[in-house]
Amino acid sequence: MDAARALENFAASRNGERRGTPVGFPRLHEKGKVTPSFRLRNRTTAGRSPLSHRIRFSNPSHLRLPKFGPVKVFGPTRKVRRLIDAGRFHIYSATLRQRAGRWTVSLTRVAAELHQAERSRSDRHAVPVGVDRGIISLCVAADANGVPFEIFEGVKTLKQAQTVLKKSNQALARTKPGSKGHQRARSRLARRHRKVVNTRQHLVHQVSKTLVDRAQVLVIENLNVADMLRNSHLARSISDAAMGELSRQILYKAKWHGVEVRVADRFFPSSKTCSGCGAVKSDLNLSTRTYTCDACDLVIDRDLNAAINLARWQPKEPTAEEPLASTRIVLLSTA
Numbered sequence: 001m002d003a004a005r006a007l008e009n010f011a012a013s014r015n016g017e018r019r020g021t022p023v024g025f026p027r028l029h030e031k032g033k034v035t036p037s038f039r040l041r042n043r044t045t046a047g048r049s050p051l052s053h054r055i056r057f058s059n060p061s062h063l064r065l066p067k068f069g070p071v072k073v074f075g076p077t078r079k080v081r082r083l084i085d086a087g088r089f090h091i092y093s094a095t096l097r098q099r100a101g102r103w104t105v106s107l108t109r110v111a112a113e114l115h116q117a118e119r120s121r122s123d124r125h126a127v128p129v130g131v132d133r134g135i136i137s138l139c140v141a142a143d144a145n146g147v148p149f150e151i152f153e154g155v156k157t158l159k160q161a162q163t164v165l166k167k168s169n170q171a172l173a174r175t176k177p178g179s180k181g182h183q184r185a186r187s188r189l190a191r192r193h194r195k196v197v198n199t200r201q202h203l204v205h206q207v208s209k210t211l212v213d214r215a216q217v218l219v220i221e222n223l224n225v226a227d228m229l230r231n232s233h234l235a236r237s238i239s240d241a242a243m244g245e246l247s248r249q250i251l252y253k254a255k256w257h258g259v260e261v262r263v264a265d266r267f268f269p270s271s272k273t274c275s276g277c278g279a280v281k282s283d284l285n286l287s288t289r290t291y292t293c294d295a296c297d298l299v300i301d302r303d304l305n306a307a308i309n310l311a312r313w314q315p316k317e318p319t320a321e322e323p324l325a326s327t328r329i330v331l332l333s334t335a
C-alpha cells in the first residue's frame with residue numbers, strides 16, 4: 001500500500017499534478033537509516049463481531065496482534081474498548097514502530113463524526129483568532145480586535161531538555177565509534193530525544209485542543225516545512241517542529257469540531273506589519289522581541305503583533321476542502 005502511494009506521488013509529481021518539491025522514484029528503506037516500522041492489517045469486514053478480529057483487545061490490558069499474541073498495553077483502554085463494542089470503532093490496521101528502543105503500536109480507524117452540539121458550539125470566540133509561533137513561548141494567539149487571546153508557554157521544559165540533549169550529544173562525540181561506550185551514549189541520547197518529543201507532543205495536543213474549543217475561526221501561518229528541516233539550530237528546530245505539528249493538529253481537530261481554519265499565504269508579512277497602522281517594515285531581525293512602529297510609535301510584543309495581523313488576514317479566494325484524514329490512537333508498549 002505504501003509502495004503504491006509512493007508510486008502515485010512520483011507519477012503525479014512528474015506529470016505536474018502534484019505541487020511542491022519534486023518526488024523521486026520510491027527507494028527501498030535502508031537498514032539503520034530509517035525508523036523500523038511495519039504494519040499489520042486487520043483483515044475482517046466491519047460489522048462482524050470484534051471477537052473474530054485478528055487485531056483485538058483480548059482483555060482490558062492486552063492488545064492481541066497476529067503472530068505476536070497478546071501485548072501488554074500501558075494506560076487506560078476502556079474508551080477504545082467501549083467504542084469497539086458499540087461498533088463505532090473498527091480497527092483497520094496496527095502500525096508497530098520502534099523509537100529509541102521502545103516499540104509503539106498505533107491503531108488506525110476512521111473517526112466517527114462528533115455530535116452536532118459539539119460541532120457548532122455557541123460559546124466559541126466569534127472573531128477570527130490568529131496563531132503565531134512564539135520565540136519564547138510555543139505560540140501566541142490573538143483576535144482581530146487586537147485582544148490577546150492566549151499565550152501558550154511551555155517551552156521551558158523543552159529548553160531544559162535542550163541543555164540535557166546538548167550534554168548527551170557532547171558525551172557521544174567524546175566516545176569512540178563502535179565501542180561499548182559509544183553504544184551506551186547513543187542510546188542515552190536517543191532516550192532523551194524521545195522524552196523531548198513526547199513532552200512536546202503532549203504540550204501541542206493541549207494547545208491545539210484549547211484553540212479548537214475556544215475559537216470559531218483560526219488563522220495560521222503556512223509554514224515551509226522543507227525550510228524548517230534545513231535549520232540545524234536546536235532551539236529553533238524544536239520550536240519549528242512544534243509549530244509544524246501544531247498546524248497539523250489544528251487542521252484535523254478543526255474538522256472534527258466544525259472550526260474554520262484559514263491558512264495565510266507564505267508571503268504574508270505577519271511579523272513585519274504594524275497591527276496599529278498597517279505600515280510594513282522592510283526588515284525585522286529575529287532577535288528583535290518587541291515591535292516598534294516607525295510610523296505610529298506603536299510598541300508591542302513581536303509575537304502578539306504577528307498574531308493580530310494573522311487574525312485579520314483575509315483569504316483572496318475560498319480554500320478548497322480537503323478530505324478527512326483517518327485518525328490514530330497511540331498505545332504504548334515495551335518490547
Ligand SMILES: [Zn+2]
Nearest residue numbers: 274277293296
Ligand atoms: Zn504603526
